[in-house]
Amino acid sequence: MKMKQPLLNKEPIEFCLPVKRIYDSQGTSLFQSSVAIFRLKYFISKYIKLVPNVDIPDESYVSEIPTVNKLVKLISELSLLVDETPPAPGPRRFGNLSCREWHKKVDLNLKSLLMKMLTDDKQNISSKCKDSVVELSYYLGNSFGSSTRLDYGTGHELSFIAVIAGIDMLGLWTENIKGGDLLIIFNEYYKLMKKLILTYTLEPAGSHGVWGLDDHFHFAYILGSAQWSETNNPPLKPMDIVNKDLVCEYANTNMYCSAIKFIDCVKSGPFSEHSPMLYDISQSVHNWSKVESGLLKMYMVEVLNKFPVVQHFWFGTGLFPWIDNNTKKSLPLYENDAKKTTSIHTKSPSPSPLGISTRRDFSKFTSPALNRNPICRNPNHLGIGANPLRKSNMGPPSTNSVNSIFTRNSPSI
Numbered sequence: 001m002k003m004k005q006p007l008l009n010k011e012p013i014e015f016c017l018p019v020k021r022i023y024d025s026q027g028t029s030l031f032q033s034s035v036a037i038f039r040l041k042y043f044i045s046k047y048i049k050l051v052p053n054v055d056i057p058d059e060s061y062v063s064e065i066p067t068v069n070k071l072v073k074l075i076s077e078l079s080l081l082v083d084e085t086p087p088a089p090g091p092r093r094f095g096n097l098s099c100r101e102w103h104k105k106v107d108l109n110l111k112s113l114l115m116k117m118l119t120d121d122k123q124n125i126s127s128k129c130k131d132s133v134v135e136l137s138y139y140l141g142n143s144f145g146s147s148t149r150l151d152y153g154t155g156h157e158l159s160f161i162a163v164i165a166g167i168d169m170l171g172l173w174t175e176n177i178k179g180g181d182l183l184i185i186f187n188e189y190y191k192l193m194k195k196l197i198l199t200y201t202l203e204p205a206g207s208h209g210v211w212g213l214d215d216h217f218h219f220a221y222i223l224g225s226a227q228w229s230e231t232n233n234p235p236l237k238p239m240d241i242v243n244k245d246l247v248c249e250y251a252n253t254n255m256y257c258s259a260i261k262f263i264d265c266v267k268s269g270p271f272s273e274h275s276p277m278l279y280d281i282s283q284s285v286h287n288w289s290k291v292e293s294g295l296l297k298m299y300m301v302e303v304l305n306k307f308p309v310v311q312h313f314w315f316g317t318g319l320f321p322w323i324d325n326n327t328k329k330s331l332p333l334y335e336n337d338a339k340k341t342t343s344i345h346t347k348s349p350s351p352s353p354l355g356i357s358t359r360r361d362f363s364k365f366t367s368p369a370l371n372r373n374p375i376c377r378n379p380n381h382l383g384i385g386a387n388p389l390r391k392s393n394m395g396p397p398s399t400n401s402v403n404s405i406f407t408r409n410s411p412s413i
Helices: 025-031 035-048 066-083 098-118 127-142 154-169 179-200 219-227 238-242 244-250 255-266 276-284 288-302 338-345 399-405
Strands: none
Touching (some): 035 154, 035 219, 035 288, 066 098, 066 179, 098 127, 127 154, 179 219, 179 255, 219 255, 219 288, 238 255, 238 276, 244 255, 276 288
């Protein structure tokens, strides 16, 4: 059954500061049946379908949708803050401490910038948009990496997708958004993130090194391959991405080439050695539609269904609620030796980009909306019809699993 566009204009919606709900692989399993992931999958599918045969617009592009132009401007203003916050001197392989100063400046300005973006040309803002800022600001702040760990990865990229989807659910562009609008937004975001990575030498968040698709991005490759997925004679074939000259020629118009160009800038040596997964895809997958479908299937498995990634995706009550998509009831909250889980799977608790404490002290949450979920310490209380003791794979995909991903049928999202 085809899912309808999720909108937040049919009933009163309560918004609140997102909180942590995923503590281990059991939470990851519950996430797969949540309203949140169904909404994310819907918008991922929607946006991929917008970009075939569309190039990344140049800087002179002006959208017919004011909110698109305002969001692009917001991101460019955050980029200017990087120029005003130079990296601290001294050798440091990863994580220049000045990045924390940049995050502080962002935290101070983020809510006011979002309010400005959500206000129309007549200086009016709906109460729903105004209330949604508490959730939008969390996801947008989290999309720029961790100010504590000084890293960036696909979980932060997912948070930016949540921002775009959240604005869409508020009805600010809905059916009017075009492929060019989407690409200019994501291109501006990726430009900012590449600038942050290079300026502050951000560490890859949870990277598998040469065994992963990319140290930082994944959705960028899906968008880029989708751009050429319906082109009869694309300017490049997948095997051409090892040609640096061709990649540079199309990096300004194609997301895939732009991402490959960034790898070529930050890594040295043979491409087949420092990026073997991307190299294998280029040599074994011969058209862009199969690259797109394979990368999308990989995204569902390696991003949306991996605990180290989704543990940092938090849940509010408006945009991405922790409720079951079928029953519309609150999902249980399962904590299985949370301290041990944190010590095994993370370097430190996930920080809030807005400076909110991330300690799991539920007594601090006074809103009734935050206390509806039962805390299940018995795995038999999960009620999800699967073995609650089954642990998901935490490691990188093997060569065989990657090959199977690119040969199976297209994913259902």
